[in-house]
Amino acid sequence: CPGNPLKAGSQLKLGIPVEPAKQAVVLNEILTDPFDGGSDFVEIYNSGTSPCDLSEIVLARADPVDGIAYDYAPFSLRPRLLMPGQYAVAASDPEQVKRFYRIGEERMLIHSSLPSYNDDEAVIVLLTSSFMELERFHYKRAHHFPLLQETEGVSLERISSNRSVSDSTNWHSAAANRGYASPCDQNSQHMDSDIHDDWIHLVAELFSPDNDGYNDVLGIAVTLPKAGFMADISVY
Numbered sequence: 001c002p003g004n005p006l007k008a009g010s011q012l013k014l015g016i017p018v019e020p021a022k023q024a025v026v027l028n029e030i031l032t033d034p035f036d037g038g039s040d041f042v043e044i045y046n047s048g049t050s051p052c053d054l055s056e057i058v059l060a061r062a063d064p065v066d067g068i069a070y071d072y073a074p075f076s077l078r079p080r081l082l083m084p085g086q087y088a089v090a091a092s093d094p095e096q097v098k099r100f101y102r103i104g105e106e107r108m109l110i111h112s113s114l115p116s117y118n119d120d121e122a123v124i125v126l127l128t129s130s131f132m133e134l135e136r137f138h139y140k141r142a143h144h145f146p147l148l149q150e151t152e153g154v155s156l157e158r159i160s161s162n163r164s165v166s167d168s169t170n171w172h173s174a175a176a177n178r179g180y181a182s183p184c185d186q187n188s189q190h191m192d193s194d195i196h197d198d199w200i201h202l203v204a205e206l207f208s209p210d211n212d213g214y215n216d217v218l219g220i221a222v223t224l225p226k227a228g229f230m231a232d233i234s235v236y
Helices: 094-100
Strands: 025-031 041-046 057-062 069-074 087-091 109-111 121-128 133-140 156-158 171-173 200-202 220-222
Touching (some): 025 133, 087 094
Antiparallel strands (some): 025 156, 057 069, 057 121, 200 220
């Protein structure tokens, strides 16, 4: 803090960091096929109730066949707090991320020696510095919006942090009206998972899957009366 200018009315959140538990810090957005001259990035989100230290978070890649993780890299070389409800992005070249996208909280865009993730398929692993695995996501190009003619420069966003990271329907291409990525900010395809009393609930009455960031995804919440029941739903 000493020597840094502080604007009037500025606020700085502080806290004692703890090692994150599973489902507290999650993978939230990835870009593995950047524009020519651009940069890969991986975004995480603190969905927990305690701050964590980004220098105690590790990214790795895993073999798609045997699942063994390797090529470890710290999310940040310097200690930095990730507060609850906050986003952070690790990028191999932060300046190139700024060049192509609008950044939310710029101080949370951090230079990192990211593992090398393939464009068409990769397994991204999120761990603590003690190598406790928090999450892993087996990304494939097929996760992108199928009507996109080109996925270069388009990030994959997690729709809900409450749903499984491995659920392919929980990921969607970033919206066109957000520049195809939303680093250090809430995802353009974000959707809250609320609990309702009705046995079936639609998050939106209408949906328009054109990747413009408005009702691109239809959320259907189903609560069945007993374990083992199934619902057969047709969408016309």
